Amino acid sequence: MVSERGLQVLRAIVQDYVDTREPVGSKAIVDRHAFGVSAATIRNDMALLEDEDLIVAPHTSSGRVPTDKGYRVFVDHLAELRPLSGAQRSAITSFLDEAGDLDDLLARTVRALTQLTGQVAIVQYPSFARANVTHVELVALGGPRLLVILVTDTGRVSQRIALVPTEPTEADIIQLRARVGAVLVGRSVADSSHRVQAALADGPRPGVALDAIADAVLRVVGEELEEFRQDRLVLAGAATLAKRESDFRGSIYPLLEAIEEQVTLLRLMSEMVADEKGLSASIGRENEPFGLVEASVLASRYDGSTGGARVGLLGPTRMDYSSNLAAVRAVAHYLTRMLEDDDASR
Template sequence: MVSERGLQVLQAIVQDYVETREPVGSKTIVDRHAFGVSAATIRNDMAQLEDEELIAAPHTSSGRVPTDKGYRVFVDHLSQLRPLSSAQRTAISTFLEGATDLDDVLARTVRALTTLTGQVAIVQYPSFAQANVSHVELVALEAGRMLVILVTDTGRVSQRITQLRAGFTPDELGRLRDRIAGLVTGRSVRQGAQAVAAESIALDFETSRADALAAPVLRVVAEELEEFRQDRLVMAGTANLARREQDFRSSIYPLLEAIEEQVTLLRLMSEMVADDDGLSVSIGRENEQFGLAEASVLTGDYDPSTHARVGVLGPTRMDYATNLAAVRTVAHYVSRLLEDDERSR
C-alpha cells in the first residue's frame, strides 16, 4: 500500500520525467519539490514505489522513471485538471468558428487538438446509421459529370462527382432527383440504403432510358449511404510521432499502421470506459492486445448518444493532466457547437 506521501513522490517523478526526459533521483525531488523531508526519506518512499512496480530504474543510475502502472496510478489520482489558459481557449474557439458542416468541424477539431497537445489528434465520427437523410441534390456539371449531394439531419454532408455515360436534360435531372429523394428523404441512413438497394435490383429488369440513366447515380447514392454507416476517424499530427520517436523503446511502425488502418484504434476507443466527465485513458500495456503497448490514448466524449469521442494518441511519457484538460475542453466546444447547429435547423 502506497502512502499519501508516496503518491506525492510518484506525482513529482511523473511531472519531472515528462518535463525533462531524464530519470528522477531523490536529490532532484528534494531540490525541486517542497516535501520538507530529507533525501533519505524520499529514497525510502521511492523504494516502496519500486516495490509496487510504479517506478523503475532504466539503467544503473540512481534515477527512476514511471512504469505504465505508475502512470495509471498517477492518472487515477489526478484530483483536478489544470484549466486551459484564456489564450488556449481562444485558440480552440478560433479554430472551430466558421465551420460549414460536420466534416469541417471535425477537421478543425483535430487541427486544434494537435496544436494544443503536440500529440496525434483523433476524432471519431458519430454513428450515422440512425441519422435521417434530410436532403438530396443532383447538379449537372460539364463533360458528362454529375455532383451528387446527400445531407443528414445530423449535419453530415456527402458530395461526390461521378462520370456518366449519357447526359441529362433538365427535366430528366429533376425527375431523377425526385425519384431518389422519394427513396431516401426522411428515412434513416439504413432504411434509405435498403430502399436504394431494392430499387437498384428492380432496375436490373428494366430497359427504359430513365432507368438506364438512374442506375449509375443510384449506385453512387448507395455507396455514399454505406459510407455514412461506417465508423471512421479523422486524424492530424502524425508527424509528431516521428518527433517523439526517442520516447518509444522499439519501433513506431505499429502506431503508424494503426493510424493508417483505423480499425485498431476504433476497436480500442470503443472498449475504453469513460468516467463521469466522459474522459477515458488507456495506457501502455493496457493496449497490448491492440499492438499499441508503448502508446497511450486519451479520449473525451463529445456526443454521448453515439459514443463519439475526440482524443489524442502518443507515447506513454506525456503530460496527462494538460492533455486531458485539452481533450475535455475541445470535446466540450465540439459538443456545444453541434448542439447549437442542431437547434438552428
C-alpha cells in the same frame, strides 16, 4: 501497501520525469518539492514504489522513471486536470467557430488539439446511421455523367459522380431528382440505405431508359450511404511522433501504421471505459492487443444529435497527462456545444 506520502512521491516522479525527460532521484525530489522529510526517507518511499512496480530504474543511475502501472495510478488517483488558460479557450472557440460544415469542424478540432498538446490528435465522426437525408441534387456534367449531391441534417455534404447508360435530358433530371428524393429525403441514412437496396433489387423495366439511369444513380447513392455508416477518424499531428522518437524505446512504426490504417485506433477507442468525468485513458501495455505497447491514448466522448463519438490523443507514455486530459475534455466540450447549437439552428 503504498502510503499517502509514497503516492505523492509517485506524483512528483511522474511530473518531474515528464518535465525533464531525466530519471528522478531522491535529492531532486527534496529540492523541488516541499515534503519536509530527508532524502533518505524519500529513498525509502521510492523503494516501496519500486516494489509495487510503479517506478523502475532505467539504468544504473539512482534516478527512477514511472512504469506503465505507475502512470495508471497517476491518471486514476493523482492527476489534477490543469484548466486551459483564458487565451487558450478563446483561441479554440474562435478557431472552431469559423468552421463551415462538419468536415471542416472536425478537421479544425484535430488541428487545434495537436497545437495545444503536441500529440497526435484524433476525432471520430459521429455515427451517421441516425442522421437524416435532407436534400438530393443531381447536376448534369455533360455526356453520360451526373453529379450526385447528398445532404444530411448533421451538415455533411457528399458529392459523387455517377456514370449513366445514356445522357439524360433536363426533363429526365427533373424526374430522376423526384424519384431518388422520394426514396431518401426525410429518412435516416440507415433507412435510406435499406430502401435503395430494395429499389435496386427490383431492377429496371426492360427498354425504359430512365429506369436504367435511375439504377445507376441509386447504386452510387447506396455506396455513399454505406460510407456514411462506416466509422471514420480524422487525425492531425503525425509528424510530432518523429520529433518525439526518443520517447519510444522501440520503433514508432506501429503507431504510424495504426494512424494509416485507422481500424486499430477505432477498435481501441471503442473499448476504452470512461470515468465519471467522461475521460478515458489506455496506457502502454494496456494497448498490447492493439500492438501499441509504447503508446498512450486519451479520449473523451462528445455528443451531438447523432450520439456519442470520441475525440482524443495518441502519443508516448511519457506525456503530460494532466494537461492533455484537460485539453481533450475542453475540446470535447466545445465540439459538443457547437454540434448542439447547429442542431438547434436547423
